[in-house]
Amino acid sequence: MDDGGRNEWSRLLAESLRANADDAPSDDGLLSSVRLRSSRYRRRRIATVLAAAVVTLAVVVPAALLSAARTDRTGPAPAAPDPQRLVAEFSAPAFPYTLAASAGLRPPVASMRDGDLIAFFEAPEPLHHADTTVTVSARPPASAGDPISVRVRGRTGTLTTVDREPARQLSLVWSEAGRWIRLATDDTYTPQQVVQLAEALVPASIPVLPPFRLDLSPAGLEVSTVTQSRISFGALEVILRKRRPLGATDRTVGPYPASLTRGPAGTTLDVDVTDWDATLEIRAASSLGLDDAQLLRFAAGVHILNRSDPE
Amino acid sequence: MNRGEAFDEYVQSRGRALLRFAYVLTGDAYLAEDIVQEVLARLHRRWSRISAMQHPEAYVRTAIVRQFVSWRRRRSSSEAVLAEVPEPAGAAEPQQHVLARDQMWRLLAGLPPAQRAVLVLRFYCDLPDDEIAGQLGCGVSTVRSQASRALGRMRIMLAEQGVGGDG
Numbered sequence: 001m002d003d004g005g006r007n008e009w010s011r012l013l014a015e016s017l018r019a020n021a022d023d024a025p026s027d028d029g030l031l032s033s034v035r036l037r038s039s040r041y042r043r044r045r046i047a048t049v050l051a052a053a054v055v056t057l058a059v060v061v062p063a064a065l066l067s068a069a070r071t072d073r074t075g076p077a078p079a080a081p082d083p084q085r086l087v088a089e090f091s092a093p094a095f096p097y098t099l100a101a102s103a104g105l106r107p108p109v110a111s112m113r114d115g116d117l118i119a120f121f122e123a124p125e126p127l128h129h130a131d132t133t134v135t136v137s138a139r140p141p142a143s144a145g146d147p148i149s150v151r152v153r154g155r156t157g158t159l160t161t162v163d164r165e166p167a168r169q170l171s172l173v174w175s176e177a178g179r180w181i182r183l184a185t186d187d188t189y190t191p192q193q194v195v196q197l198a199e200a201l202v203p204a205s206i207p208v209l210p211p212f213r214l215d216l217s218p219a220g221l222e223v224s225t226v227t228q229s230r231i232s233f234g235a236l237e238v239i240l241r242k243r244r245p246l247g248a249t250d251r252t253v254g255p256y257p258a259s260l261t262r263g264p265a266g267t268t269l270d271v272d273v274t275d276w277d278a279t280l281e282i283r284a285a286s287s288l289g290l291d292d293a294q295l296l297r298f299a300a301g302v303h304i305l306n307r308s309d310p311e
Numbered sequence: 312m313n314r315g316e317a318f319d320e321y322v323q324s325r326g327r328a329l330l331r332f333a334y335v336l337t338g339d340a341y342l343a344e345d346i347v348q349e350v351l352a353r354l355h356r357r358w359s360r361i362s363a364m365q366h367p368e369a370y371v372r373t374a375i376v377r378q379f380v381s382w383r384r385r386r387s388s389s390e391a392v393l394a395e396v397p398e399p400a401g402a403a404e405p406q407q408h409v410l411a412r413d414q415m416w417r418l419l420a421g422l423p424p425a426q427r428a429v430l431v432l433r434f435y436c437d438l439p440d441d442e443i444a445g446q447l448g449c450g451v452s453t454v455r456s457q458a459s460r461a462l463g464r465m466r467i468m469l470a471e472q473g474v475g476g477d478g
Contacts, residue, residue, distance in 0.1 A: 009462065010434060016415035017335045017435040024334035025344045027326035030351075031319060033344075037352035167360055 085290050086298055090214040093223060095119045096136060097181075098204035103197055104129050110208040112226040119206060123188075130167070130188035132197060134181065141173055141182045150191070152198045159191055170194050211240060211308030215301025218288060229311035235266075235285035238302055242310045243277045246270050253299050260292060269295055278310040318358040322351060325368065332372060336379050336431050338420045350374045373446045376432070380424045380447075418465040426461035429454055 095110035095117045108119035117136040123129035135141065147158035150172070157174030167186035172194050174181055183198050208226045217223075218236045225232035230239040249257035249272070258271040266285040273280050282299055284290045290298070326347070333343035350371065354361055361367050419427055425447065432443040440458075444451045 009466075012411055012415050013419075013430065014434040016412040016419070017431060019412055020338075020416050021331040021335050021435070023340070024327075024331040025340045027323075027330055030326040030330070030344075030348070031322045033348050034322060034351040034355065037348055038355040041352060042356070167357070 085219055085288065085294055086216040087219045088216055090210075090217040090223075092210050092226060093117060093208045095134075095206040095208065096203060097134060097201040098206055099132075099197065100200045100202060103200045105132060108134075108206050110206045111228075112208050112223065115224045117208070128188070130186045132183065132185040134183050134201065137180045137182070140175070140180050143171060143173060145171075147173075148191075150195055152195050153201075157195075157198070159194065161187070161191075172198055174198070209307060211305055212238060213303040213305060214238075215303075216298050218290075221288075227311075228307065228309040235288040236290075236298075237281075237283045239281040239283070240273075240276075240304060240308050240310045241279045241281055243272070243274075243279050246272050246279070251296065253296065258299075260295075267292070267295060269299055271299060273304065276304060276310070278304075280304065317362055318355055321358070321362070321367075325371075329371065329375065332431075332435070333375050333379070335435050336376065336428060338416070338427075342379075346375055346378050350378055369442075369446065372436070376428050376446055377448070380428060414469065415465070418468050421468055422461050422464060426457050426464070429457040430461050433458060 093112050095108065097119065098108055099105055099121055103121075105121035105123055108121050110117065110119050112118065115138060119134045121132040121134070123131050143158065143160050145160040145162045147160045150157050150159045152172060152174050153176060155174050155176055157172055160171045160173075162169045162171070164186075167188065170185055170187060170189065170191065172183045181198075181201075183194065183201075185194060185197070189197065210226050210231055211228050212231060214231065218233050221233040221235060223231060224234055225237075229241070230237065232238075246257065246259045249259045251258040251260050251269070253269075253271045256271050256273055258269055261268045261270070264286070266283060266288070267290070268284075269282040271280040271282075280299075280302065282295065282302070284295055284298075329347050329351075330343055333347045334340060337343045337346065354371065354374065361370055364370055419430065422430070428447060429443060432438045432446060433440070438446070440451050440454045443454045447454065
């Protein structure tokens with residue numbers, strides 16, 4: 001192709017893009033949509049610490065189904081403990097630190113991912129304070145950038161700065177009491193202020209707020225993930241997803257249709273929770289050894305809380 | 312003006328331009344709307360810092376491009392080999408000109424996201440290659456090779472379909 005041909009292509013391409021740009025959607029309502037979405041993300045971060053008045057939706061297995069599945073027919077509870085695989089208890093984990101009020105950040109919201117406990121401290125205003133996340137882990141966290149050595153809480157820690165837009169990310173890592181702690185924030189704070197934040201951590205017990213109340217939990221398994229949409233025990237996982245079509249349903253959980261699918265890795269129970277516009281997915285690994293009745297019984301004890309947020 | 316007012320003013324004054332940009336990038340009105348909303352919602356909280364940057368609009372557009380490329384990454388596209396192809400003939404006639412323009416638009420839809428992004432930044436935003444490289448987070452040579460491959464691929468598709476074909 002000669003220069004003339006190339007120029008013709010370039011001109012046509014530019015004209016095509018500009019002409020078609022006129023078909024772009026209108027910006028009517030853009031600002032309100034953005035604000036709505038931004039508020040939703042903020043709610044996700046803050047995770048409704050104040051949601052004490054919990055409205056629950058009980059996903060209850062019908063009595064007839066329970067009778068068939070339950071070995072103990074005398075108990076009135078809809079989800080009786082299973083002596084083999086399920087126990088009638090679930091205790092949510094707790095984050096072991098908080099920041100003193102003088103740090104200028106909001107009270108933390110705790111969660112847990114893959115065994116790591118995470119506390120998010122939101123900054124009330126972004127000029128002098130920055131959102132800060134503290135992670136407590138059993139293993140040393142991965143770090144990027146060139147770390148520098150600092151003294152923190154009487155120990156040696158490493159401070160790493162990574163260039164990002166719109167703000168550089170600062171990460172301070174140290175080990176204490178047999179666990180690794182990582183404090184991550186941005187360059188709203190100086191390195192000295194980051195160390196001061198770490199010094200301001202005090203022992204506490206900040207409950208990780210689960211998205212569900214569980215009547216039962218798998219015996220011998222520890223919870224590893226608790227977010228606004230899921231609780232995972234590794235081999236048993238409960239996930240609240242945005243509603244999706246289930247196709248053929250072959251079970252009923254309370255008033256809701258459900259679908260049970262078996263595969264080589266395990267069994268999945270999907271419950272179409274229509275009034276939450278969500279699908280409750282319960283995945284049990286084969287290694288757990290739950291039969292269908294036990295899985296349904298477990299599902300009966302999953303109560304979706306209004307602080308949950310489908311993923 | 313506080314942070315909230317500044318953000319609102321930006322969205323109201325630049326929202327349409329961002330939607331136009333996202334639309335030519337994605338070729339899909341719903342996806343364009345979703346990406347612009349997503350990016351602005353995520354930047355909202357940090358707006359005071361972003362607006363203090365030298366080129367906040369460039370930062371927003373970069374975020375849109377990266378969101379698009381990230382969204383499309385899951386949908387892999389195979390790349391064609393560059394070959395000699397015919398010129399877009401008949402563009403001198405007004406009707407043919409419109410047809411050729413429409414055909415360009417359809418050909419763009421067949422490109423992998425990174426290649427499409429390069430062409431949009433070069434031919435819609437009129438950005439030089441070094442700025443495109445900055446926005447995409449890659450080297451200038453990558454921008455040039457992506458542009459070359461994109462144009463080559465379009466020519467191949469054009470040759471296969473013929474000018475004025477149904478696409």
